[in-house]
Amino acid sequence: CWGRGSLRGGGLLHRALSFSSSRCHDVGSGEGSAQPAETGSARALYRDTVLLPRTEFPMKLTGQKLLDRELEIQQKCGFADLYSWQRERKAKKEFCLHDGPPYANGDPHVGHALNKILKDIRNRFEMLRGRQVHYIPGWDCHGLPIELKALGELATSGLDPLQIRHKARAFAEQAIARQKAAFQRWGVMADWDQCYYTYDGxxxxxxxxxxxxxHNKGLIYQDYKPVFWSPSSRTALAEAELEYNPEHVSRAIYATFPLITLPPKITSEAASLKISPLFGLENVSVLVWTTQPWTIPANQAVCYMPNAQYSVVRRADNSQLLLVATERTASMAALLGTELESVGLFTGSQLEGGICKHPTITDKEVPLLPANHVTMAKGTGLVHTAPAHGMDDYSVASHFKLSVECMVDADGKFTDLAGPELQNLSVMTKGTDKVISMLQECGALVKEEQCIHSYPYDWRTKQPVVIRPSKQWFVNTASLKDKAKEVLQKVRILPESARGSLLAMLDRRTYWCISRQRSWGVPIPVFYHRETGEALINKYSVSHIGKLFKENGSDCWWELPIETLLPAEVLKKSKAGPATDYVRGEDVLDIWFDSGASWAAVLEDSRADVYVEGKDQIGGWFQSSLLTSVAVRNKAPYKSLVVHGFAISEKGEKMSKSLGNVVDPDAVISGGKDPSMPAYGADVLRWWVAESNVFSEVQIGPTVLNAARDNISKLRNTLKFLLGNLQGFDPRVHAVDPKEMHYIDQYMLHLLREYSIKVTDAYSEYDAGRVIRVLQAFIARDLSSFYFSIIKDRLYCDPKDSLGRRSCQTVLEEILDGVTRSIAPILPHLAEEVHLHAPGHDEEGTLFKSGWIKSSSVWRRPGLEEAVEGACAIRDSFLSSIPGKNPAQFDLTVAIEPGLLFELMESLQEEPTSTSSQLAELMMVARVNLTSELPRDLPPDAQLSHGTFLINLEGGVIREDSAYSIAVVPTAAARCPRCRRYTAKSADCLCPRCQTVVSQAQ
Known part of the structure; x- marks a missing residue:
C-alpha cells in the first residue's frame, strides 16, 4: 500500500497502549502531535461518554510473576494432555516428525533447546492446521560416555558386565528425568509417558x-581389518564417533628405504633411459614421508603413482642419491636446504618390481607397488605403507596379499612382535620417540619436522585415536551407497547445501564398523565355538535372541544360561553341536546402529515426514538411519531433512566451561546467579529459537535474549490494545458482515488474509524467523502506523453499538484471533494467555484445540484494495504538503477528473463534502471536499499538490493512470472538547456527532 508506513500517530498509539481500567486518558482522533489537554472540568464532563479500552490482560510480566503465569497456563490449558487429545481426534492427514534421540548422559543444554523447540514449533503448527501429529520423543541410552560417567572411580575396579550395565542404566535414567522435565517446561508438546528408549527390550x-x-542379505560380516581404535576407550570407533582436531601436532619424518633390487624395466631399458654416467643404481634410496613414525616397524611396502614422473636426485651437500617424485623435487630441495641435481628420470610404472630394504628391521625386504591413493600434495610422492595402520594401506595389502600383522595392542602400546626395544611403549608418545631414534641410529632419518594437521580424536575422551586392525563386525556400506544416494535424491533437504555433505560422507564410507568392546549396549547376538572360534549367527539364533530381549531386555544375554540362549531347536536348525560347545560374544553394537534403527521401533513400516537435527548428524543419525532403512526396506526413512546449526556464544565462540560462556537454558527461564541473566521465561527461549537463522550457527547471550524479551513486550502491548478495545464485544452476537463494514475495515481483512498466507507459507518452509519478520511488519506498518491510528476516533467516540464501531471491533477481533494463532506455535504460553482474555469462546476452551487462522476468501477484495490504496496515495501527497503539522487541523479538497479513480473515491465519500466520511477518517482531517476540479476561489494560504495513481484491476485487464490534485487549507472549525477533532462550531460546544452520542447517553 502506498505510504501506509508514513502516517503519523505513533505518539497517541503508545499512550493508548498504556491505558488502565481505572482512569481515563486523553482522547484524540489518532494524530501524533496532540494539542494541549482540555481543562480538567471539560475532561471530567465527558469522561464517562468516551469508550476507552479496558482489559485485565497485563501489559508486562516479569520475575516470579512471569514464571508462575507460564506454569499456570500450562496447567489450565492442558499442555500435558494436548498431544494425546490430538491423537484421538479424527484427522484426514498425519504429520510425522521422528525425534532423533538426545544422548542421556547429562543435563539439558541450549543445543537441546534449539532442537526440541524447533521441532515443537512445527508440530504445533501442523496440529493447529488440522493434522494428526505423530511425535514420540526418544533417548539414546547406551554407549561409552554413559558407561564411564556411571562408573566414575569404579572404572578400573573389575566389575562384571551386569554390574556395569545396572550402574549405567541408573545413570541414564537420571539424565533422562532431568532432560524430560526441561523439555516439558519449555512447552514441548508430547505424551511424556510414551517415549522410546534404546535400552527398552x-x-x-x-x-x-x-x-x-x-545379516541375512550378507550386508553384515566379520573381518580382521584396520579400524579407528581409541586407546583411551579401549574400543573400536566408527567415523561418526570421531572429531578432528585441526591443531594436532605430529612429529613428521623423512626416511630412506635403500633400493636393493632394481625394477626389471629399469634394468632392461637402462641404455635408452636418460641416466647420467655417474649414476650408480646400487646407491639409491627411496625417500618417504610420514606423520606417524610409529608405523614404520609395520611397513610392508612403498607405493608410487603409476602415471607420475619420478627422479633420482643427487644432494649437493653429501652426494646422497634419492628417489622422489619429480613434481616434489623443488619443495624437497627447499626443505633440505640444498640443491638436488636430477640424474635420472622414470615414469612410475617403470618402478614396478623394485625392492627396498626395511630401515629398522634387519633382513626385511619391502616391494615398490603401484597405488591410486598416492598424491603429490605433500611428501615425496612415495608412500610408506603399513597395512595394519591405514585404510588405503589395507586396500593395497588386500590386492597384493601382503601381511596385515598388528604390533599394537588395545592400550595403544607396542606388542612383543615389535621387538624388545619397542615392546610396551605407547605408540603415540615414547614409541614414536624410540622409532625416530632407531631411524637416526641406522642413518635412515633424513629430516624431522613438526606437522600441525587435522587428526582424529575420540569424541568422548578427547584423546587421539590410532588405526589398528582387529576382528570386528562391519556393515558393507559400499554395496548400499548407490541405492542410498539414489533415494536421497528424492528427499527434500533444508538447507539444500547440506545435500552435498551427506553425499560426500556416503562416498567416503566403504564400510561401517558396528562392534564395540564395551558392556553397556545391545549385545551382538553371536556365539563362538570354543575350539575353532567359528561364529554361530543365523536367522534362527538372532530371531530367538530378539524374542528373549523383547521379554527380558538385553541383560538376559549375561543372565541366562547358554542353553536358554541357544536352545536345542535353534541348534538343530543351525546344524550345530551342543550349546556347551559355544561361548557368547562379548561385543556390543555401535550406538549409531542403536539409534539408526529407531525407524524400525518407532515408525515401523511408515516413513517420517521429516527428521530435524543438528549438522553433526549428517555423518551420524541421518546417515545410519538412511543406510539401515535402505538395507532393509530399500527406501529412506524420511521424506525431508532439516539440518540446523549449533548454539554458540554471542561472541561466536563454541560454548565451553573453561571459557565460562555456557548458557544454561534453565537459567534463561528461571534466572541465573549472574545479574545479566534475569528470569526470561520459556517464551523468550522459544522466541530466540524462532527468530534465529537456524540453518547457520545460532548465537545466544544477554543481548539476544534481551532483544527477544523486548520484542515480546511490544507484541503484548499490541495484543493488549486489541483486547482492550474488544471490551463488551461478542463476535457471536455483535459481528458485522464484511459486506456491511466500512471499506477501511474490509481492507484490513484483506491485509489480514495476505498476512495469514505469508505466515502459513513461512511455517511450511521451517522458517519461523520469517514468521516473526512478517508479524513485526504487519504490526508496525499495517496496524500501529496505519489502522490503529485511523480508527481510534471511531472506537472511542462513536456510539457503543453503532455500525461503524461494531464494524471496527469485528475486524479487531479477527486481527486479534489471527495474530494470536499465528504466534501460537512459537509463543504457546502468550497465545493461550491472550485466548483466555479474548471474547467469543467458552472459558474452558484452549486455542490449540480450536484450529489455525480463520481467513476467508471473501476477504480478498481487489476493487476495494484499489480504493483504499488510491486514497493512501492521495494522503501521502497531503501529508508531504504539511510536514510536521497536525492533519486534523486542515480541510482537504481532492479534485479528480471523472473516471475510475473518482468512482473509487466516491465509494469512500458519497457526498461532495464531509467531516465524517470514510475518506475523511482515512485522511484524518477535519473535512474532505471531493470534486472534479479545484475551485477557483481558493484562499491564498492553500497548499496545492498534484499526483497520479495507477489503477490495475482484474489482473491488468483494466489499467488507468489517473491524475489528481489536492488543496490543503487550515480549517475554520473549532476543536470539539469531547473527541478533540476540529469539527465543532465553537470551542465550547460539541461537534454534531458528539452531541448525538451524549444526548443518547443521557
Whole structure:
C-alpha cells in the first residue's frame, strides 16, 4: 500500500497502549502531535461518554510473576494432555516428525533447546492446521560416555558386565528425568509417558530384527581389518564417533628405504633411459614421508603413482642419491636446504618390481607397488605403507596379499612382535620417540619436522585415536551407497547445501564398523565355538535372541544360561553341536546402529515426514538411519531433512566451561546467579529459537535474549490494545458482515488474509524467523502506523453499538484471533494467555484445540484494495504538503477528473463534502471536499499538490493512470472538547456527532 508506513500517530498509539481500567486518558482522533489537554472540568464532563479500552490482560510480566503465569497456563490449558487429545481426534492427514534421540548422559543444554523447540514449533503448527501429529520423543541410552560417567572411580575396579550395565542404566535414567522435565517446561508438546528408549527390550528386539535382515542379505560380516581404535576407550570407533582436531601436532619424518633390487624395466631399458654416467643404481634410496613414525616397524611396502614422473636426485651437500617424485623435487630441495641435481628420470610404472630394504628391521625386504591413493600434495610422492595402520594401506595389502600383522595392542602400546626395544611403549608418545631414534641410529632419518594437521580424536575422551586392525563386525556400506544416494535424491533437504555433505560422507564410507568392546549396549547376538572360534549367527539364533530381549531386555544375554540362549531347536536348525560347545560374544553394537534403527521401533513400516537435527548428524543419525532403512526396506526413512546449526556464544565462540560462556537454558527461564541473566521465561527461549537463522550457527547471550524479551513486550502491548478495545464485544452476537463494514475495515481483512498466507507459507518452509519478520511488519506498518491510528476516533467516540464501531471491533477481533494463532506455535504460553482474555469462546476452551487462522476468501477484495490504496496515495501527497503539522487541523479538497479513480473515491465519500466520511477518517482531517476540479476561489494560504495513481484491476485487464490534485487549507472549525477533532462550531460546544452520542447517553 502506498505510504501506509508514513502516517503519523505513533505518539497517541503508545499512550493508548498504556491505558488502565481505572482512569481515563486523553482522547484524540489518532494524530501524533496532540494539542494541549482540555481543562480538567471539560475532561471530567465527558469522561464517562468516551469508550476507552479496558482489559485485565497485563501489559508486562516479569520475575516470579512471569514464571508462575507460564506454569499456570500450562496447567489450565492442558499442555500435558494436548498431544494425546490430538491423537484421538479424527484427522484426514498425519504429520510425522521422528525425534532423533538426545544422548542421556547429562543435563539439558541450549543445543537441546534449539532442537526440541524447533521441532515443537512445527508440530504445533501442523496440529493447529488440522493434522494428526505423530511425535514420540526418544533417548539414546547406551554407549561409552554413559558407561564411564556411571562408573566414575569404579572404572578400573573389575566389575562384571551386569554390574556395569545396572550402574549405567541408573545413570541414564537420571539424565533422562532431568532432560524430560526441561523439555516439558519449555512447552514441548508430547505424551511424556510414551517415549522410546534404546535400552527398552521392545526397542532392542526391533533393532535385532534390522540386524538380522541385514545379516541375512550378507550386508553384515566379520573381518580382521584396520579400524579407528581409541586407546583411551579401549574400543573400536566408527567415523561418526570421531572429531578432528585441526591443531594436532605430529612429529613428521623423512626416511630412506635403500633400493636393493632394481625394477626389471629399469634394468632392461637402462641404455635408452636418460641416466647420467655417474649414476650408480646400487646407491639409491627411496625417500618417504610420514606423520606417524610409529608405523614404520609395520611397513610392508612403498607405493608410487603409476602415471607420475619420478627422479633420482643427487644432494649437493653429501652426494646422497634419492628417489622422489619429480613434481616434489623443488619443495624437497627447499626443505633440505640444498640443491638436488636430477640424474635420472622414470615414469612410475617403470618402478614396478623394485625392492627396498626395511630401515629398522634387519633382513626385511619391502616391494615398490603401484597405488591410486598416492598424491603429490605433500611428501615425496612415495608412500610408506603399513597395512595394519591405514585404510588405503589395507586396500593395497588386500590386492597384493601382503601381511596385515598388528604390533599394537588395545592400550595403544607396542606388542612383543615389535621387538624388545619397542615392546610396551605407547605408540603415540615414547614409541614414536624410540622409532625416530632407531631411524637416526641406522642413518635412515633424513629430516624431522613438526606437522600441525587435522587428526582424529575420540569424541568422548578427547584423546587421539590410532588405526589398528582387529576382528570386528562391519556393515558393507559400499554395496548400499548407490541405492542410498539414489533415494536421497528424492528427499527434500533444508538447507539444500547440506545435500552435498551427506553425499560426500556416503562416498567416503566403504564400510561401517558396528562392534564395540564395551558392556553397556545391545549385545551382538553371536556365539563362538570354543575350539575353532567359528561364529554361530543365523536367522534362527538372532530371531530367538530378539524374542528373549523383547521379554527380558538385553541383560538376559549375561543372565541366562547358554542353553536358554541357544536352545536345542535353534541348534538343530543351525546344524550345530551342543550349546556347551559355544561361548557368547562379548561385543556390543555401535550406538549409531542403536539409534539408526529407531525407524524400525518407532515408525515401523511408515516413513517420517521429516527428521530435524543438528549438522553433526549428517555423518551420524541421518546417515545410519538412511543406510539401515535402505538395507532393509530399500527406501529412506524420511521424506525431508532439516539440518540446523549449533548454539554458540554471542561472541561466536563454541560454548565451553573453561571459557565460562555456557548458557544454561534453565537459567534463561528461571534466572541465573549472574545479574545479566534475569528470569526470561520459556517464551523468550522459544522466541530466540524462532527468530534465529537456524540453518547457520545460532548465537545466544544477554543481548539476544534481551532483544527477544523486548520484542515480546511490544507484541503484548499490541495484543493488549486489541483486547482492550474488544471490551463488551461478542463476535457471536455483535459481528458485522464484511459486506456491511466500512471499506477501511474490509481492507484490513484483506491485509489480514495476505498476512495469514505469508505466515502459513513461512511455517511450511521451517522458517519461523520469517514468521516473526512478517508479524513485526504487519504490526508496525499495517496496524500501529496505519489502522490503529485511523480508527481510534471511531472506537472511542462513536456510539457503543453503532455500525461503524461494531464494524471496527469485528475486524479487531479477527486481527486479534489471527495474530494470536499465528504466534501460537512459537509463543504457546502468550497465545493461550491472550485466548483466555479474548471474547467469543467458552472459558474452558484452549486455542490449540480450536484450529489455525480463520481467513476467508471473501476477504480478498481487489476493487476495494484499489480504493483504499488510491486514497493512501492521495494522503501521502497531503501529508508531504504539511510536514510536521497536525492533519486534523486542515480541510482537504481532492479534485479528480471523472473516471475510475473518482468512482473509487466516491465509494469512500458519497457526498461532495464531509467531516465524517470514510475518506475523511482515512485522511484524518477535519473535512474532505471531493470534486472534479479545484475551485477557483481558493484562499491564498492553500497548499496545492498534484499526483497520479495507477489503477490495475482484474489482473491488468483494466489499467488507468489517473491524475489528481489536492488543496490543503487550515480549517475554520473549532476543536470539539469531547473527541478533540476540529469539527465543532465553537470551542465550547460539541461537534454534531458528539452531541448525538451524549444526548443518547443521557
Amino acid at each position: 521392545a526397542y532392542e528386539a526391533a533393532q535385532l530384527k534390522v540386524f538380522q535382515e541385514m
